[in-house]
Amino acid sequence: MEFDVSELVEAKRQIDSTLHKLRETVKTFEAKENPNRYKSQITLAKRRIEAFKISVSLIEREINNLDQKS
Template structure:
């Protein structure tokens, strides 16, 4: 799959937006009166954050690689 730098930057922008929303979701659940009730949702959001952070790192690496080729 051929990826342009602009495609990768847009993908990163979308992931960053999703990361922001997930972090806000965690804050909301943790601020609830009984946050233990939302433990599974918090755990899932944290796992998704970790996966997206790995994705962002890989995208940034690819952007640097493509930029160095030019």
Template sequence: MKYSREELEEAKRQIDSTLHKLRETIKTFEAKEEKARYKSQITLAKRRVKAFEIANYFIEEAMEK
């Protein structure tokens, strides 16, 4: 599929925003007193961060072409 530059830029902007929110969520959970209680949420958020970083990589690659 081909996407316009504008579509790619908007997708990247949305992913960057979500990444920021996820990273803040991780910080919040890790700062809790009972950190172990939030282990599954922290793991899920970290996996999502990785997935969005991969998506961002491919968007940037597509924008360079």
């Protein structure tokens, strides 16, 4: 599947926004009085953060590749 630079930039912007929200969610859960009660939610959010970080990295690589071709 082919994407143009503007589509990739927008996808990255959306993922960055979601990453910010996930990081804030983790902070909120970890700041709770009993964070162990939220252990599964914290774990899930952290796994999603890592997956989105990989996605951003791959998008950035693709943007760089497209920029070099033009």
